[in-house]
Amino acid sequence: MAAALKAAERGARVTVIERGVVGGTCVNIGCVPSKIMIRAAHVAYLRRHSPFDDGIGSSPPQIRRDRLLAQPQGRVEELRHAKYEGILDGNPNIALLHGDARVSDAHTLTVKPSEGAEIRLPFDRCVIASGACPALPPIPGLSDTPYWTSTEALVSETIPARLAGIGSSVVAVELAQAFARLGSKVTLLARSTLFFREDPAIGEALTAAFRDESIEVREHTQATRVAHVDNTFVLSTASGDIHADRLLIATGRAPNTPDLALDRAGIAIDAHGAIVIDQGMHTGVADIYAAGDCTDQPQLVYVAAAAGTRAAVNMTGGEAVLDLTAMPAVVFIDPQLATVGLSEADAHLAGIETDSRTLSLENVPRALANFDTRGFIKRVAEAGSG
Numbered sequence: 001m002a003a004a005l006k007a008a009e010r011g012a013r014v015t016v017i018e019r020g021v022v023g024g025t026c027v028n029i030g031c032v033p034s035k036i037m038i039r040a041a042h043v044a045y046l047r048r049h050s051p052f053d054d055g056i057g058s059s060p061p062q063i064r065r066d067r068l069l070a071q072p073q074g075r076v077e078e079l080r081h082a083k084y085e086g087i088l089d090g091n092p093n094i095a096l097l098h099g100d101a102r103v104s105d106a107h108t109l110t111v112k113p114s115e116g117a118e119i120r121l122p123f124d125r126c127v128i129a130s131g132a133c134p135a136l137p138p139i140p141g142l143s144d145t146p147y148w149t150s151t152e153a154l155v156s157e158t159i160p161a162r163l164a165g166i167g168s169s170v171v172a173v174e175l176a177q178a179f180a181r182l183g184s185k186v187t188l189l190a191r192s193t194l195f196f197r198e199d200p201a202i203g204e205a206l207t208a209a210f211r212d213e214s215i216e217v218r219e220h221t222q223a224t225r226v227a228h229v230d231n232t233f234v235l236s237t238a239s240g241d242i243h244a245d246r247l248l249i250a251t252g253r254a255p256n257t258p259d260l261a262l263d264r265a266g267i268a269i270d271a272h273g274a275i276v277i278d279q280g281m282h283t284g285v286a287d288i289y290a291a292g293d294c295t296d297q298p299q300l301v302y303v304a305a306a307a308g309t310r311a312a313v314n315m316t317g318g319e320a321v322l323d324l325t326a327m328p329a330v331v332f333i334d335p336q337l338a339t340v341g342l343s344e345a346d347a348h349l350a351g352i353e354t355d356s357r358t359l360s361l362e363n364v365p366r367a368l369a370n371f372d373t374r375g376f377i378k379r380v381a382e383a384g385s386g
Contacts, residue, residue, distance in 0.1 A: 001084060002308030003127045003291060003315075008093040010316040015121065016094060017101040017111055023084040024131055025293070026301040032079060033154045036072040038174060038332050041181035045213075045334075051371030063182055065159055072154070097121075102261040106285055125287050125315040128267075128275060129308060130260060132253035132293035137166065145228035147247045150175060159183045160245040164235055166223060167250030168194050170331050173206065175248060177333055180215045187216040187242055189223060189235070199343050199378065201358070209335060209374055218242075255294040270296055279321040281311035289315055297322075300329065335375040344380050353383040 001024075004014045021028050047061045088096050099113035101121075109121045134149035136142065148156070150171050159182045165172050168190035180186040188210070190196075194203040194217065207217050218239075225236040226247065235242040255274045262269060267283050267290075268276045275290040277283055277297070283290050289311040291297075292304035303324065310320035331337040347354045359377045361367035367375075 001087075002305040003129060003289075003312040004094050004308075005087070005091070006309045006312035007125075007127075007316055008091055010312065010318075012093070012125075012312075012316055014094045015097055015123075016088070017097045017099060017109070017121075019098070019100045019114075021080070022088065022096070023080045027079050027083060028076060029151045029154065031301060032076055033072040034150065034171075034174060034178075035332055036075060037068075037154060037182075038178045040068055040071075041178040042334060044183075045181040063159060065157060065182075068182075069155065069157065100259070102259060103265045103267070104261075106265045107287065123287075126289070127281070127308065127311045127315065128260065128262075128283075128288065128290040128294060129292045129304070130256040130294045132255050132299060134249065135252045135254040136249060137251045139166075139223050139226050141226045142223075142249070145226055145233065145247065147226070147233075147249050149249055153179075153246075153248050156246070161185060162244040163187070163246050163248060164233060164242055164244035165189065165248040165250060166235075167248070167252075168192065168196060168203075169250070169252070172248070172250035173210075173333055174331065175250065176215060177210065177213070179248075180213060185214075185216075187218065187244065189218050189221045189237070189242075191220070191222050193219050195337075198339065199345070201376065201378065202337060202339075205335070205375055206333065206337070253293060253299055257294055272296075277307075279323065280314050280319070281307055281322070282314070287315075298324065298327065298329075300327075303327065335372075342380060347380060347382070354380050355383040355386070356380050 004016050008014050026032065044061045044063065048058055050058065088094055097111060097113065099111045101109045101111045104110045104120065107122055109123065109126070110118060111121050112118045134151065153175055159179065161184065163179050163184040163186045165176050165186065165188045172188060173194060176186050176188045194206050196203060210217050221237050221239065223235040223237055227234045233244045233247040255272065257269055257273045257275060265285050265288060267285050267288060270276055274296040275283055275294055277290050277295050281289045281291050291307035291311045293299040297303055297307060307322050310322050313320040326341045328338065328340040342350065344354050344356055357379045361375045362373040367373045
């Protein structure tokens with residue numbers, strides 16, 4: 001959408017090819033429905049427990065899952081129309097074509113429309129923004145079970161009594177806490193530690209917060225086999241079996257590139273199937289660009305939108321780059337997590353000597369006023385210059 005709108009604004013005639021629902025991951029099955037569920041879970045948690053229970057009586061909330069589910073579904077439809085469908089309908093320079101596309105050569109796509117015969121679509125410039133889908137770990141037996149990814153979890157009609165999760169990063173921790181606060185007994189399996197790619201203090205603080213909420217975090221634990229027997233998941237691990245009513249797989253997302261026939265135009269992908277691009281979103285093949293979760297850039301919606309806009313500028317004669325040196329990132333958990341810029345480890349890999357300071361929230365007046373001093377603030381600076 002970002003690429004289409006910017007290219008049309010700069011005078012291009014644009015065709016958008018979409019094989020699924022307009023709007024992509026964020027509005028349909030990602031940011032919007034997950035953040036609504038997380039917010040509802042936070043409200044449920046505060047009704048059950050808060051630092052002010054001595055003065056404000058708490059009471060166990062009644063969870064009406066059918067009504068909770070209707071709210072995100074309604075908001076998703078509203079935002080999809082307002083932010084995507086309505087805008088496309090109102091722009092005469094953008095045509096929407098529903099179907100599957102694949103590359104024929106460096107200036108032609110083959111499209112199988114949802115209705116009608118296959119067509120060949122020539123282009124002067126093309127941007128590939130096909131997104132990503134949940135990646136599944138190679139656990140024996142998993143594919144034979146009715147496991148959840150985040151897509152199924154967010155539209156589940158019930159809150160399971162026991163939920164097992166496999167994963168250690170954003171989607172895994174966000175949904176683990178949300179389901180726990182809505183009533184599930186959650187066990188989270190992390191192959192290493194939570195957020196092992198971030199500063200170690202982040203994973204340590206989050207693990208402690210989760211355990212305080214009775215979320216079981218099993219670090220350095222992998223499922224060696226998954227079975228589904230009598231409506232129960234059985235996860236085999238080195239430390240014994242784990243039983244659950246539902247299983248959430250949240251082990252990352254894989255680029256939607258296998259069906260695009262990228263090799264026909266010589267478009268390079270990395271070992272994970274992601275399209276390799278430079279700061280200008282060029283693929284290395286003249287006139288073909290890429291943006292978003294199908295590329296080797298961070299899988300964040302605002303990175304995708306920024307990349308799409310810059311790709312459109314470059315497709316229409318401009319020169320734009322995307323600088324991710326100080327990219328912000330947020331995880332919608334409680335306590336909240338936000339990062340920007342280089343971690344200590346990133347800085348050291350870049351040959352930068354660092355001087356770091358960590359401030360416990362016990363020393364922050366706002367946290368003291370909230371009677372919630374979980375967490376910390378950490379600053380990483382270049383030694384000498386600050």
